[in-house]
Amino acid sequence: MVKFIASILLLAVVAQQAYGDFKLPKARKVTEISKTSNDPTNSVMKELKKQNKNVILTHANAGQEEELKHKLICSLEVPEIPKAWLDMKDACISGMRHQIQEEINASYQYLAMGAYFARDTVNRPGFAEQFFKAAKEEREHGSKLVEYLSMRGQLTDNVSNLINVPTVAKQEWRDGASALEDALELEIKVTKSIRKLIATCESKPYNHYHLVDYLTGVYLEEQLHGQRDLAGKLTTLKKMMSTHGELGEFLFDKNL
Amino acid sequence: MKSFIAFALVASLCALAQANEEGVCRNSVVSACGSSSFSALTGFFTGESTSICNARFAGIESIEPEVQAYINSQLTKSYEYLLLATHFNSYQKNRPGFQKLYQGLSDRSFDDSIDLIKKITSRGGIVDFNTRHESPASVSTQRPTLEVDELHSLALALDNEKQLATGATHVHTRATHAALRDPELAHYLEESFLPKQADSVRKLSGYANDLAKLMKVPDPSLSIYLFDEFLQKQ
Numbered sequence: 357m358v359k360f361i362a363s364i365l366l367l368a369v370v371a372q373q374a375y376g377d378f379k380l381p382k383a384r385k386v387t388e389i390s391k392t393s394n395d396p397t398n399s400v401m402k403e404l405k406k407q408n409k410n411v412i413l414t415h416a417n418a419g420q421e422e423e424l425k426h427k428l429i430c431s432l433e434v435p436e437i438p439k440a441w442l443d444m445k446d447a448c449i450s451g452m453r454h455q456i457q458e459e460i461n462a463s464y465q466y467l468a469m470g471a472y473f474a475r476d477t478v479n480r481p482g483f484a485e486q487f488f489k490a491a492k493e494e495r496e497h498g499s500k501l502v503e504y505l506s507m508r509g510q511l512t513d514n515v516s517n518l519i520n521v522p523t524v525a526k527q528e529w530r531d532g533a534s535a536l537e538d539a540l541e542l543e544i545k546v547t548k549s550i551r552k553l554i555a556t557c558e559s560k561p562y563n564h565y566h567l568v569d570y571l572t573g574v575y576l577e578e579q580l581h582g583q584r585d586l587a588g589k590l591t592t593l594k595k596m597m598s599t600h601g602e603l604g605e606f607l608f609d610k611n612l
Numbered sequence: 613m614k615s616f617i618a619f620a621l622v623a624s625l626c627a628l629a630q631a632n633e634e635g636v637c638r639n640s641v642v643s644a645c646g647s648s649s650f651s652a653l654t655g656f657f658t659g660e661s662t663s664i665c666n667a668r669f670a671g672i673e674s675i676e677p678e679v680q681a682y683i684n685s686q687l688t689k690s691y692e693y694l695l696l697a698t699h700f701n702s703y704q705k706n707r708p709g710f711q712k713l714y715q716g717l718s719d720r721s722f723d724d725s726i727d728l729i730k731k732i733t734s735r736g737g738i739v740d741f742n743t744r745h746e747s748p749a750s751v752s753t754q755r756p757t758l759e760v761d762e763l764h765s766l767a768l769a770l771d772n773e774k775q776l777a778t779g780a781t782h783v784h785t786r787a788t789h790a791a792l793r794d795p796e797l798a799h800y801l802e803e804s805f806l807p808k809q810a811d812s813v814r815k816l817s818g819y820a821n822d823l824a825k826l827m828k829v830p831d832p833s834l835s836i837y838l839f840d841e842f843l844q845k846q
Binding site: 428429430431432434460464467468470471472474475476477484488491492495499502503506509510511512513515516517518519521523524527 | 663665666667668687688691694695698699701702703704705722725726729730733734735736738739740741742753755756757758759761762763764824827828830831832833836
């Protein structure tokens with residue numbers, strides 16, 4: 357009798373364990389995910405890829421079996437549509453891509469300038485703010501050009517390598533005037549590069565009228581005003597620097 | 613003879629003490645003002661990073677490279693998000709909601725970078741954009757493929773956000789556990805970074821799980837369309 361009860365108990369335990377196993381997979385999966393997510397290299401991505409490739413959704417509910425047979429479809433087909441509206445030519449497109457990187461490089465250089473003048477022992481908050489603002493603007497310029505390419509139906513592929521994280525040529529300056537001088541040089545470089553891009557995009561046999569108009573009316577406009585502004589500031593500062601040196605720069609910074 | 617040795621010892625100790633005290637701004641001003649050459653004075657205050665009259669205190673030495681690494685991480689991720697937004701802005705993807713989400717994250721990372729630059733320089737630190745200090749606060753500059761579908765992009769973003777949160781946590785750990793602690797920077801991270809990052813991690817994990825659930829249908833195109841519309845309104 358005792359043996360019989362014991363064997364029933366044993367059976368019950370086994371059965372319960374089996375049921376537990378049955379219920380477990382889902383929970384286990386979750387812990388697996390959270391375990392691997394400490395790994396810094398795109399763990400969730402990997403998990404999803406795995407699911408996407410070969411996992412048929414695994415539920416234990418018999419009623420849903422039918423629905424569960426299909427795979428989780430993540431990428432949708434790109435439908436065929438007319439392509440004649442995609443009228444940008446290669447030279448102009450690669451010119452644009454180059455210009456985008458130029459703007460980002462300029463943004464980085466301005467960031468470095470801002471960081472220098474924000475230093476405790478340099479302490480030129482006016483200069484620093486001015487350069488941080490310029491860094492934001494250059495980034496904005498870059499991202500507006502990116503948006504333009506998207507508007508013209510470009511950037512459906514090769515997006516990952518559109519912008520590279522640059523390094524900066526210089527991280528310290530002698531004084532405010534030399535930084536303003538470098539800023540002016542930087543703007544001159546960007547202006548030249550835009551002019552070159554315009555020349556490329558309006559050259560025969562195909563003129564990108566709209567882009568050229570945009571580059572001329574918006575980008576060159578900003579470049580020219582920016583250059584004039586910097587040139588004016590630099591001149592004023594240099595006038596004071598020749599006789600009043602540090603005091604000139606100090607006052608100039610407070611009024612920036 | 614004995615008294616001479618004792619005298620020499622005292623004298624050398626005094627000299628040593630004086631040498632230590634030269635690390636103080638006031639002393640350097642005193643010596644600069646006493647010196648006959650004008651350049652000794654100007655040399656001090658012309659913004660050389662070696663100036664003793666700096667703003668460095670507490671644990672800045674140990675935390676500076678970590679913050680530098682973290683700034684570079686934020687900038688790297690900012691451009692990664694910008695490109696991810698671009699990907700969803702193409703006519704073939706045409707997902708304005710996803711674009712808005714990633715553009716927002718990109719702008720946030722850029723603004724945060726400037727904020728961090730201001731913070732570390734206010735504490736007497738400098739920022740080096742070129743050297744990439746190896747640290748748990750830094751991320752790889754190798755960019756993953758960003759031409760991914762909607763659900764993958766959410767997963768990618770979630771991983772990114774966790775990486776950034778881990779980076780900030782690491783900087784915080786250094787600020788609170790290094791030999792010289794830095795409560796000021798730790799507080800700054802606690803107030804300006806960690807809660808924001810917890811929110812964005814939570815938000816993205818919610819999105820990823822929601823979208824994954826909505827996509828468990830034979831044709832998920834409508835689910836993605838509706839989810840994108842939802843993202844636009846956020």
